[in-house]
Amino acid sequence: MSLRPEEWPEVPELTARVARAAAARGAPPLAMRVRDELGALFADAEFAVAFGRRGRRGWSPGRLAMVTVLQMAENLTDRAAVQRVRFDLSWKYCLGLELEDLGFDASVLSEFRTRVVDHGLEERVLDLLVVALKEKGLAKAGGKQRTDSTHVLAAVRELNRLELAGESVRAALEALSAAAPDWVAQALDVGGWNRRYGRRIDAYWRPPGSQAQRDQLALDYGRDAVALLRAVYHPAAPPWLRQLPAVQTLRQITVQNYLITTDNSGAEVVKRREADKDGLPPGSLRLTSPYDLDARYGGKEDLHWTGYKLHISEVCQPPRPKDEAPPQCRQARPPVPNVITHVATTDATVPDVKLVEPVHHALATLGLLPAEHYLDSGYASAELIVGSLATFGIALVTPLLTGTSRQYRENAGYQREAFAIDWDARRATCPQGATSRFWSPARQKGRDVIVVRFDQADCVPCPVRAICTNASRWGRQLTLRPRPLHELIDANHTAQGYQGWQAKYALRAGVEGTIRQAVAVTGSRRARYRGLGKTHLEHVYSAAALNLIRLDAWWNGQPLDHTRTSHLARLDLTLAA
Known part of the structure; x- marks a missing residue:
């Protein structure tokens, strides 16, 4: 697919007339408002590196980016988004299409995402939007921003170690049967392997029974994995079979979960790795699925999941003083919208504290560093408080955790x-x-x-x-930090006890509403795609979509709503007003 960057076309006269007539009453649809306020937001030239100069002429990548953002705003599938391009007047208006334009095939969106990820352009859309808002004075450096994270479930089944071992063998057999059926028929007992791996490995369908039966089944899966890998790596086998991704994944999962040893008689034994005796790879390296090699098993307090973490940073406005607050149940419209400035996606094992510096570097590149950054204790450390102020001029407003000694855990003793x-x-x-x-x-x-x-x-x-x-x-033993950090920690702990600090820090809680909006509107809790790259692309385009939704509400004068307000509480506030 080739690309010849060109300007977005003006909205055709007939499309504009019909769309404006349909939107004559009330506020215009989101897509129309975005085109009127922001124009041709995503230029083709920004994506030119992902497309060749020769070959079949492709659809405009800038407009495909806009289609993807609108798709996230309405949480649509690819086919549903293409239907909107074909039949929705507001989308045609936004994209500058003639009324009779038939759009494109749904597969074009998948190819577009792949090209964007392969060329590292995932964050380009959000950056372009934020820069456009900065030029309009709706986002600027200084001020206050807040960041928080939430868990994201990978687009694969969650497997225990037993299921993972069996499903990895099945995935490799499926790939080999599709790529080299003749070799499989000659090298393997197809009937026997099919009886064991003809359907997906699932404890629900194949309850393993007692612990002894589960242990035996795990060993059977390990022996089958070793036998299959040896058949593929045999000198008589075609060398290219070893390069199949499913075979490489099986090899990695087998190494991570099994050992090949010998018994007292010198016979070879395939043994399952035990964490306390043989050791297991760290969680950051351990594969959890043969179908998504980037997903990891993570945990936070009582929550455990397989997948990723999403980190959202946004501009936030200080609350109005009580004597100036409106009596209605809704807050007044802020002077500028709370714009999402940055999103980051990591696997589930990466601690939050590792994201503070990358977020600050990204905001510095955009020229949008805040004066104050509100974070929860998971992002905090004394070194980061000192380093952020010295390097970026950012004051971190965050509580520091107390110690981990027995006295702190039990809240007793000295x-x-x-x-x-x-x-x-x-x-x-x-x-x-x-x-x-x-x-x-x-x-x-x-x-x-x-x-x-x-x-x-x-x-x-x-x-x-x-x-x-x-x-x-x-x-008794004490572990102290160097004097400057020790004094900073003590000052932070002292300040956390004052109501003034607590009232100031309450501004951070608003990011929970942003996470709720991302989950409810764009479906960010469950990944649409497999792999860290495409999952991050989904989060970036979802953040751009949330920004457009917020801008639309701000342009229309719609005030902010309280988060976590029940209908009964809203009625009570209305009657009180």
Whole structure:
């Protein structure tokens, strides 16, 4: 498919006249409003690198990007989106199409997404939209922004280790049977393999019974995987079979979950890996499905899922003072809309704290760094608070977690704050008056710390030893951060107790409504596509769609609504007004 970048056509006169006549009453549809306010938002030249210069002329990639954004705004399938292009007046108006234009085939959208991902253009749409809003004064540097994350389920079934082992063999057999049926017929017992892998591996359909039966079935899957891989890698087999993605995936999953050893007699044994004895790969590397190699198994408190994380950053406006707030149940329209400025997608194992610097670098590229960035404790660390202010001039408004020691977990005994620290003398004094004997700088988990330890002779006879420490070989031990970070942490913990800080930090809670909007409107909770690249593309285009929806409401003067307000509570507020 070739591309000759060109300007979007003006809206044809007949299309414009009919569309405006149909929208004469009330506010115009979203697609029409976007074209009138923002014009040809996505230029073809921005996507030129993804298309060749020779070959069949393709549909305008800029307009395909707009179609995809509108598709996300209405949570449509590809076929439904193509139907809108063909029959919806507002979409024809937005795209500048004649009334008789038949649009394009639904497969064009899939090919467009693939080209965009392959050439690293996933974020281009949101960046172009944000830059356009910046030029119109609807987004600017400084001010306040907030970021939060939510879990995203991969577009594959969630498999346990037993199902994963069997389904990986089945996926490889399916790929081999499609690519080289003659070789499969000659090299394998097709009937036997079909009886075991003719239908998908699912514990619901094949309940394995007792633990002994499950263990035996896991070993059977492992032996079959090894046998199939050896057949494919046999010198007589066509070499290109080894390059099939499903075969490579089977090889990786087998290595991650099985060991080949020998017993006392020297016979070969295929053994299932045990986490405590043989070790398993870290979660960031461990495959969870033979069909989506980027999805990972993640957890947060009581929530566990297979898939990804979505991080959303948006502009936020401080609430109006109570004496200026309108009496209605809805908030007044903000001076500028709360624009989503950046989205990031990671696999489910990446901690939130790893995203702060990448988000700031992305916002700096757009010239939209905030003065204050509101984050929850999952994004926070003392190093980031200091580094963000020094590097980007951003003040992180975020609570820092307390310690992880037994005293903090049980909220009892003497916590670190109960000890007096003399930095100049390099010693600590406990509440009972004993002073520390050891002061040792060290590195723990890649961070600089100071280990402070009290002498056992002071701690053993102490009358409050039971609530202070349960160490048997030495006395109480403290782990401190270097002095500047230690003082920053103490100041942060002190500030968190004041109502003024808590009222200021309440602004962060509004991002929960944005996540709810993304889930309810664009279906962001479940990935549409497989792979990190296309899942991120979905999130970027969904964010652009949410921005257009918010802009449409802002242009129409629609005030913001309270989040998590029941119908009964809304009625109560209305009657009170």
